[in-house]
Amino acid sequence: GSSDHLPHPQRQASSSQPISSPTPFLWSLPLWRNCVEPRYSQNSAYNLIRICKGDEWKTAFVTPSGHYEHRVMPYGLSNSPSIFQNFMNEIFRDMLNHFVIIYIEDILIYSPNLKEHQGHVTRVLRRLREHHLYLKGEKCEFHKSTIHFLGYMIIPEGVQMDQRKVEADRDWPQPTIVKELQRFLGFANFYRRFIFHFSQLSAPLTSMLKRKPKNLTWTSDALKAFQQLKSSFCSDPTLTHADPNLRFK
Incomplete structure (x- = not known):
């Protein structure tokens, strides 16, 4: 060793x-x-x-x-x-x-x-x-x-999320304290390129952190956003490498 x-x-x-x-x-x-x-x-x-x-x-x-x-x-x-x-x-x-x-x-x-x-x-x-x-x-x-x-x-064909890291997210429990939510959003932000409309989808969660709250107040929209983000990580999309020899639209 x-x-x-x-x-x-x-x-x-x-x-x-x-x-x-x-x-x-x-x-x-x-x-x-x-x-x-x-x-x-x-x-x-x-x-x-x-x-x-x-x-x-x-x-x-x-x-x-x-x-x-x-x-x-x-x-x-x-x-x-x-x-x-x-x-x-x-x-x-x-x-x-x-x-x-x-x-x-x-x-x-x-x-x-x-x-x-x-x-x-x-x-x-x-x-x-x-x-x-x-x-x-x-x-x-x-x-x-x-x-x-x-x-x-x-x-x-391109780039994918590392499924070894994503697997842990599938069972991510609902955050109960601010640091736990920050940790989840940090993980989600790393893979934001793979999630369509990531900013809009995560908005209810990021709004919970405004004004530096001491406790989390979950709304139905925030809980829905949390579950949708977790589901997005399981979709396993592929971002294709851009081919400069092809025509861009």
Whole structure:
């Protein structure tokens, strides 16, 4: 087994300036013509980044055996995801949005056919080796026509909701406190693209949260909206990738 140890991440985060990094926007990516997709996950990825010399003190922590400082970037720091995303974007800059998508530690390769796919995979693996980056074997998937990525299911025909996540929603109990309703709406909002007229459908629920109420007051319209949203998640629609070679209406 392995463990990622970082004591007092909030205190250490206050010592660093926030860093932003662009992450992939699934809906703008050219997946419409691709059918072969593997996914790779890297092993102890953050630990491959050397902390700038002189900044090690910012990660200091004390244990019963003594005082220690990280020499490589640990998990838990506020800037760790952004730094690693920038690192990967720079390494794969010439491949991004051509046949590679990267979200922090996860790499998705998409290709229109198996022959091109094999060449794409070879290029990615060589690039990883050149930079001494390693993959976690048990989390890698090869030669898949459907794949789970960023909370969605990507298939040759388009994008679907991840049914592993949606199944839990089917038995979602009626919220009794504000935080429970906020949690449900947050989940629903993530998949709003799949639900026709989502804003109108969820309006009775969002109106319950106006003026920051301490308690929930359920109306017949709100209860109906709650049940309709749950039913919408079970419809399993597919959003088709836009084909730029076809005429738009």
